[in-house]
Amino acid sequence: FIIDLGFVYYCTYQLIASRYYPTLPHRGTCAGTEEAAVFGCALLSSYLLLFIQFFQRTYSKKQAAKKAKTQ
Numbered sequence: 001f002i003i004d005l006g007f008v009y010y011c012t013y014q015l016i017a018s019r020y021y022p023t024l025p026h027r028g029t030c031a032g033t034e035e036a037a038v039f040g041c042a043l044l045s046s047y048l049l050l051f052i053q054f055f056q057r058t059y060s061k062k063q064a065a066k067k068a069k070t071q
Contacts, residue, residue, distance in 0.1 A: 005044050012040070012041050015037050
C-alpha cells in the first residue's frame with residue numbers, strides 16, 4: 001500500500017510539474033488527466049487515514065487496558 005501511495009504521488013507530481021511548472025525537475029508528461037491524478041491521490045490518502053484511524057481505535061484501547069491491569 002505504501003509503495004502504491006508513493007507511486008501515485010510521484011506520478012501526480014510529474015503530471016502537474018510538466019504541465020504547470022515546467023521549470024521544476026520532472027521526467028516528462030503522461031497521458032493521464034489532472035482529474036484522475038487528483039482523484040487517485042484523494043482516494044489512496046483517504047484509505048491511509050481510515051487505516052490510521054482504525055489502528056488507533058483498535059490497538060490503543062488494548063494498550064490502555066493492559067496499563068490499567070498492571071496498575
